[in-house]
Amino acid sequence: MNRIHLFVLYGLSLLALVLSLLLWKSQMVSNPELANVSSVPAGQWTNGVDSVRIFPIPRELEFAGEPVPLGDREIFERLEREIYVNAYWQSNMILLMKRSGKYLEEMSKILEANAIPDDFKYLAIAESALTNASSPAGAKGFWQFMPATAKEYGLEVSNDVDERYHWQKSTVSASRYLQKAYEKFGTWTAVAASYNMGQSGFSRRQREQLQENYYDLLLNEETSRYLFRILAFKVIFENPKAYGFSLDQTELYQNPPLSSIQVEENIKDLAQWTKDRGYTYKELKLYNPWLRQKKLSIPRGKSYLILLPEK
CATH class of the missing domain: 3.10.350 (Membrane-bound Lytic Murein Transglycosylase D; Chain A)
Structure with a gap:
């Protein structure tokens, strides 16, 4: 392509840009509603209906009676991330809250009877959303047991019967598993993390990094987020109105007698x-x-x- 052609193309492009700007300006003048729309400076939000809501993030929080070190800025940011991810996934959160009416009260009683902190009901939510989920690896049920582990902790897994789908029995078996993990790790926080990545995998990271505390370990992305997802469910479930959820007790799902x-x-x-x-x-x-x-x-x-x- 010679220079004359290049100049012609350049001139046509410039002319098109000028015409577009003139057309936009005429629309702004003729349409007052468009004229009122302006860019919002960074860090500021409009007060209108469509403004983004900033949620309160706890300054103090515990998991199973163990303090979460929110004074550490990095830990605070990880919690904040999961709260926003879940609070703004409104459809999922509403359904979780509704579905919880069928299970959480009885699940709390089973956990308490087996000396497991009540916060572990949120681990079941993180694992399966309180559904009989099935993973590609073959884990199933509320507590996502693999077949061998299920059998080890007293669940029947046979051709006709798979008690991983029996949420009450699997909660009892999960309690036994969690209690044994606590005997090994000594903190419920480590127990929760090890439930995600496996006890041997979590122990290996502790040895390799010369650290015992979950919050001081560099872990894979899934396990790094795992406990904070559980904490986000706890924060939102226990303070629903603060995060925009105002479900009445009568709106929760219930099993019939x-x-x-x-x-x-x-x-x-x-x-x-x-x-x-x-x-x-x-x-x-x-x-x-x-x-x-x-x-x-x-x-x-x-x-x-x-x-x-x-x-």
């Missing part, structure tokens, strides 16, 4: 079994997700409790 049926003999067809009792197969699976097949084989001397809504 349930009755239990003890079964000691094989059930060849669970759909027919439930229909014979005036229920649907859907109800059976909804309240007993640990039943994994359309039948139930029961070993000699064993029995199961099946939960169904009271009639």
